[in-house]
Amino acid sequence: MNILHPESLESAVMMKGQYADARYLAGGTAVLSLIGGLGDDASLIDISRLLPCSLSAGKDGVLIGSGSKLSGIAGSALLPGHIRQSAMFQSALQLRAQATIGGNIALSRFDSYMIPALYVSDAVLFLISPAGRRSMKIDEYILSGDRDSIIESILVQDLSEGKAVRFARSSHAHAALTAAQAAGRYAYAVSGSGFAFGDKDSYSAIDYRDDLAGSGAYKRYLASVCFGEAAL
Numbered sequence: 001m002n003i004l005h006p007e008s009l010e011s012a013v014m015m016k017g018q019y020a021d022a023r024y025l026a027g028g029t030a031v032l033s034l035i036g037g038l039g040d041d042a043s044l045i046d047i048s049r050l051l052p053c054s055l056s057a058g059k060d061g062v063l064i065g066s067g068s069k070l071s072g073i074a075g076s077a078l079l080p081g082h083i084r085q086s087a088m089f090q091s092a093l094q095l096r097a098q099a100t101i102g103g104n105i106a107l108s109r110f111d112s113y114m115i116p117a118l119y120v121s122d123a124v125l126f127l128i129s130p131a132g133r134r135s136m137k138i139d140e141y142i143l144s145g146d147r148d149s150i151i152e153s154i155l156v157q158d159l160s161e162g163k164a165v166r167f168a169r170s171s172h173a174h175a176a177l178t179a180a181q182a183a184g185r186y187a188y189a190v191s192g193s194g195f196a197f198g199d200k201d202s203y204s205a206i207d208y209r210d211d212l213a214g215s216g217a218y219k220r221y222l223a224s225v226c227f228g229e230a231a232l
């Protein structure tokens, strides 16, 4: 295992291009749990001390440093309730205190804690790549498949209050469905199946698959009713 310590985020993205299969190390909750399977030649690029980790409110919204821990997101009075609650979906206190919001977005898991809540709050990501800095809406980032750029910060543009839901057999079990709605936007993250972003009916575009979290039919049913009048 090769652990690299770049001096800047710009150097880190250059390193990513030089080492095949290198991964960034932020909070480490996901990459360090893979260590046994990464192989002797694997490289970790330690960006944990380089990432911004403060939250600040401005005229365009709330800017979140991507190194902010989920515990800090959960406790911030600057953010709407559905974003704070989504950070609490990581139910283990120790993991919440270690996991970063940038790492959570970059992983883009189909049972993602944060992506639905950030989409419905019109989040924009600020990215660093070898070509320079750029910004991208969170759904564009997910669909782009770019996992070489570093997420430096996240701007939450719409601070309207909404709702976030997570369906799992227990707080520590894999979620069948994570979803959020706010300000007329809806987002669905479905285990083993994918994401949908857009209006309330956007869930119907997902190809629902069976997996350990539940059958495809069960997950589709959850998505269809989770924001119904009775559920609200």
Ligand SMILES: Cc1cc2nc3c(=O)[nH]c(=O)nc-3n(C[C@H](O)[C@H](O)[C@H](O)COP(=O)(O)OP(=O)(O)OC[C@H]3O[C@@H](n4cnc5c(N)ncnc54)[C@H](O)[C@@H]3O)c2cc1C
Binding pocket: 022, 023, 024, 025, 026, 027, 028, 029, 030, 031, 032, 033, 051, 066, 067, 070, 095, 098, 099, 100, 101, 102, 103, 104, 105, 106, 107, 109, 111, 112, 113, 114, 147, 149, 150, 151, 152, 174, 175
């Ligand atoms: C028991 C357990 C259960 C979990 N359950 C869930 C779950 O249900 N849902 C869920 O979403 N996650 C889950 N996770 C995964 C993980 O804990 C979180 O997603 C966490 O927020 C990842 O952040 P990190 O800082 O620890 O990332 P790291 O482990 O440091 O990195 C994860 C990945 O993100 C990339 N990365 C990290 N930071 C950045 C950045 N700033 N820019 C670009 N790429 C970056 C790395 O290259 C790496 O591939 C679980 C983890 C564990 C151990």
